[in-house]
Amino acid sequence: MKHCSHCSALVSFIVPQGDNRHRYVCSSCEFIFYENPRIIAGCLPTFGDKVLLCKRAIEPRKGYWTLPAGFMENGETTQEAALRETYEEAYASPQLNELFSVCNLANYNQVHLFYLAKMTSAQYGSGPESLEVELFEEANIPWDDMAFGTVTQTLQRFFEDRKNGAMQLHHIDF
Ligand SMILES: [Zn+2]
Known part of the structure; x- marks a missing residue:
């Protein structure tokens, strides 16, 4: 994914603080898009x-x-x-x-x-x-x-x- 579905800002693929996996995280509203089975x-x-x-x-x-x-x-x-x-x-x-x-x-x-x-x-x-x-x-x-x-x-x-x-x-x- 490229854009946040909440605020349309760009997302980045990073390891959020306290996490141990890469997630898509909104650069603006900081929403974390968890992907699960x-x-x-x-x-x-x-x-x-x-x-x-x-x-x-x-x-x-x-x-x-x-x-x-x-x-x-x-x-x-x-x-x-x-x-x-x-x-x-x-x-x-x-x-x-x-x-x-x-x-x-x-x-x-x-x-x-x-x-x-x-x-x-x-x-x-x-x-x-x-x-x-x-x-x-x-x-x-x-x-x-x-x-x-x-x-x-x-x-x-x-x-x-x-x-x-x-x-x-x-x-x-x-
Ligand atoms: Zn956002």
């Missing part, structure tokens, strides 16, 4: 033994498959964000269960969280950010056309856990 929350919705995936209608990774997920908004919980995104992208309202994966993308300044979620009916559809939404058996998951590594890893671990008969929380670093 962003949280992406989503669901791993299942119906029977099938998993609900969305084909992305938007960049990045347009045309590739993903679990419904998106950036958390201010004022909501991670659970609310996961359910909101699932409705927006897949018009599905599953019953939210436990947290399944916490994916740290330290190089991208993001954390991706996926909750297990049970669909009580096969009601879903394509939201504006999805080209297609579909239920997949494990054998038909389009592994070569997955949008994000976090989704691939989360699904792989889900199927492993399911085979072993016990779901556990996974911490995955990228």
Whole structure:
């Protein structure tokens, strides 16, 4: 960034007093612009033994498959964000269960969280950010056309856990 969003003066990239990292600091009003990781929350919705995936209608990774997920908004919980995104992208309202994966993308300044979620009916559809939404058996998951590594890893671990008969929380670093 170049200019302060509060007073429009130039900002400089310096270590503020008492800090140990470089920050953008306004040269006039001295506002410090902290930049912190962003949280992406989503669901791993299942119906029977099938998993609900969305084909992305938007960049990045347009045309590739993903679990419904998106950036958390201010004022909501991670659970609310996961359910909101699932409705927006897949018009599905599953019953939210436990947290399944916490994916740290330290190089991208993001954390991706996926909750297990049970669909009580096969009601879903394509939201504006999805080209297609579909239920997949494990054998038909389009592994070569997955949008994000976090989704691939989360699904792989889900199927492993399911085979072993016990779901556990996974911490995955990228
Ligand atoms: Zn300023």
